[in-house]
Amino acid sequence: MKFALAITLTIFTLNTAYAKDSTQEISLQVTEKGFEPSEIKVKPGTHVLLKVTRKTEATCATQIQMKEKKIKKELPLNKEVAVDLGTLKNGDVRFACGMDMVSGHVVVE
Numbered sequence: 118m119k120f121a122l123a124i125t126l127t128i129f130t131l132n133t134a135y136a137k138d139s140t141q142e143i144s145l146q147v148t149e150k151g152f153e154p155s156e157i158k159v160k161p162g163t164h165v166l167l168k169v170t171r172k173t174e175a176t177c178a179t180q181i182q183m184k185e186k187k188i189k190k191e192l193p194l195n196k197e198v199a200v201d202l203g204t205l206k207n208g209d210v211r212f213a214c215g216m217d218m219v220s221g222h223v224v225v226e
């Protein structure tokens with residue numbers, strides 16, 4: 118019984134360590150050209166944390182939204198905003214400005 122408990126605890130610890138290791142912080146900037154980069158590639162199972170900084174006033178992207186994740190955040194000028202996307206599965210996660218005009222996406226494959 119004690120042995121089984123020890124194994125369970127070990128597995129739990131390993132999972133936790135794996136989750137931390139697979140977190141990827143990705144810097145994203147908003148410039149006159151839009152989101153840069155506009156395409157981000159990650160492996161399935163990656164926990165993605167976007168660090169978004171708006172670098173210009175000459176853009177309509179003063180917000181970032183990800184409809185399928187129900188995320189919408191203000192992007193103050195020259196201030197890094199963290200956007201936690203959670204752990205991503207295979208597919209495509211689109212992000213866009215508040216009006217859904219300027220956009221980019223995260224490709225998970």
Ligand SMILES: [Cu+2]
Pocket residue numbers: 177178214215216217218219
């Ligand atoms: Cu816009």
